[in-house]
Amino acid sequence: MIKSLGAKNYKYANRGMTLEADLEATNHFYLVNDIAVIYKKPTPITISKVNYPSRLEAVIKEGYFRTPSTTDYNGIYKGKYIDFEAKETKSRTSFPLSNIHVHQLKHLDMICKHGGIGFLIVRFTTINKTFLLTHGDLKEFINNNDRKSIPLTYFENKGYLIKDKYNPRTDYIEVIDNLYFGGMP
């Protein structure tokens, strides 16, 4: 009985971890194993008040969150510039496009135009499935639909399922490698 409980716990170990935490662990794995150098950008903040309790210490006493001008993640893989946004949804059926800002789409347009690899990672948390959708397929959906959300079926048909692994947890580079480099890292 203990054994099967252990197996069950192992299987669902990732449940409850956020996509952000999984991607942080994944990017750390890529970094220490010399596979890719990809970081999440810090949250942009406008600081309006800072105290200096001592000469070496600064404490922010008032600040506001700014809307990011770009996507959250970027870096390099096999010499190529990588750029993506990552989002979770609790919906079982579709991903609301309100999660992506217009300027983030424009940013991904620019990245692709300049020869970078741009994409979106979406995790449907309730069904525990994570997809990679290329920026090209994201744009195709937006250009050809009036819907305010992308149905799960579009991700199943056009996107690529990112396998849940032990390490790296959310191996999106495997997908990128198959798509753009024709093989394993």
Add this chain to the structure above:
Amino acid sequence: MIKSLGAKNYKYANRGMTLEADLEATNHFYLVNDIAVIYKKPTPITISKVNYPSRLEAVIKEGYFRTPSTTDYNGIYKGKYIDFEAKETKSRTSFPLSNIHVHQLKHLDMICKHGGIGFLIVRFTTINKTFLLTHGDLKEFINNNDRKSIPLTYFENKGYLIKDKYNPRTDYIEVIDNLYFGGMP
């Protein structure tokens, strides 16, 4: 007399502008003219207290500056991943290496290893000269010297002077283009 005053003002127009402001204007110029997509990363902050005066508003009431794990600037130019750190010094004779963190040097090592273009931009504010030093030449200096600062002469010999222009103000892409792409953008 008015004319010569005007000319003088024009010549010294950049004085007083910080390197950061010049780079922001420069990167904006590259972006809107479709030359390159390069952004400064936001300052990393650990937030420890947030107030919500209303449902839509969040005010940070306590936060601390974190040491960045990477360099400040990255992006894409002609399909290549670009990554650099930019610093000012008031010294007329040398650039103190204490301005660069060890993990930033390691980060640039990784970037170059993975096929990106890594460099340092240093402005000597007192003499109003801005240099680009490739990560290779930066490392060569560090590996072969015990000095805690890089003399101006090293920048003059190994670095590349970035011309002060009207627009783009600090045209480092011109240097990158000559160095890595053999021509004008």
